[in-house]
Amino acid sequence: MEYYLFMHFGPNTFTDKEWGHGDEPEDVFNPTELDCRQWARIAKAAGAKGIIITAKHHDGFCLWPSKYSTHTVRESKWKNGQGDVLRDLSKACREFGLKFGVYISPWDRNNPKYGTDEYNDVYVNTMTEVVKSYGPVFEMWWDGANGEGPNGKKQVYDFRRFENTIRKIAPNAIVFSDIGPDVRWVGNEDGIAGKTNWNYIDTAGFTRGAGGPSQKVLNTGIETGKQWIPAECDVSIRPGWFYHAEEDSKVKTGEQLFDLYLKSVGRGSNLLLNVPPDRRGLINENDSAALMAFKKLRDESFKDNLAKTAKAYWEFSMDNLPNKELIIREFKSNSGEAYSTNVLQFTVEFDAVKKINCIGLYEYLHNGQTIRNFRIELFNGKKNVGAVNGTTVGRKRLLTFPATEVSSFKVYMDDKNGGDNIRAVTAYLLDEKLVEK
Structure with missing residues (x-):
């Protein structure tokens, strides 16, 4: 696929945070002009092949009315509790011929069952609900970030069960995490793959998150590795992952995005470019302009293959x-x-x-x-x-x-x-x- 968009959207968009605490009132989430067709239309025009949305970030807020949470769009005043971002976005992706993917954070700072064995049931049910209600899903994104503190709840994730669940309900979906099983983190959030970039890696003895391979190994892979797990390069078009108005003047330029393309796709990886919707629920004009400039540079640069007749x-x-x-x-x-x-x-x-x-x-x-x-x-x-x-x-x-x-x-x-x-x-x-x- 080469290049597709990431979209971080949720309560953090409205609280100016990157990591929410999970205790934010649901009414905080209230986009005034949310238009998922605008997201998909811009993604398509920019040459992206799909969109991955933060369906549930670390704060636990669900962008759909989940049966397994009371911290969702259903409890917000947006559309009088009748809104559903995943429904609207999955429909828009189908309309514009884009792949639809979801980020569902294993960490959940809101769910009362987090830190118990029962939470693994909640997470499996949540993934199943999303895939069956809004699929097909091309990628399931598991973030390795976890801010559990010394006095916080500690969750023992049943990742083997999570993997088996995805294989059963979405056999064609790829699963992202630090160690795959299908695609790995590239070891940085700068969108840059190693100049040496093997699609192989060894996962034996490693866990997701803090127990994963070194960032250097994730960046370069291992020539003699036993698992085929290519790297995916994630990076944001802005300094932050969620929208912040003060960053409107700090959007990466078309030239900067082209440089990242050379350092990700041009090194054998895929580029996952985060473009966070603003508080209106729209891709900001500055971000859209940068995406179009990036598309123009790619088109102009690669339209004439001088080796075609060689x-x-x-x-x-x-x-x-x-x-x-x-x-x-x-x-x-x-x-x-x-x-x-x-x-x-x-x-x-x-x-x-x-x-x-x-x-x-x-x-x-x-x-x-x-x-x-x-x-x-x-x-x-x-x-x-x-x-x-x-x-x-x-x-x-x-x-x-x-x-x-x-x-x-x-x-x-x-x-x-x-x-x-x-x-x-x-x-x-x-x-x-x-x-x-």
């Missing part, structure tokens, strides 16, 4: 490498380990000299992720005019560099399986201000 061919023999010792040295320096004997080379030849500053590599993943080092050498005629080094490729790897006139480029790869696992190559000329910072 010739490409493989060379499989190590002996054919013209810079054999250099390539070996670079591979060692990239990985810190000796290169394998499975070095492959392919050449892309243009029909005329082209000016480029971005090359895209796309790996076949049907047999797993196997490319662990690569080097791209740029040529104008027989003259070497530059080089770019990297480690993993994954689903999509976008490399940017100073604009260079080239007639061809050669890609050398250290593939641990020795297969020809590149499915596509692209080349572009971006605006120089968009080259990765």
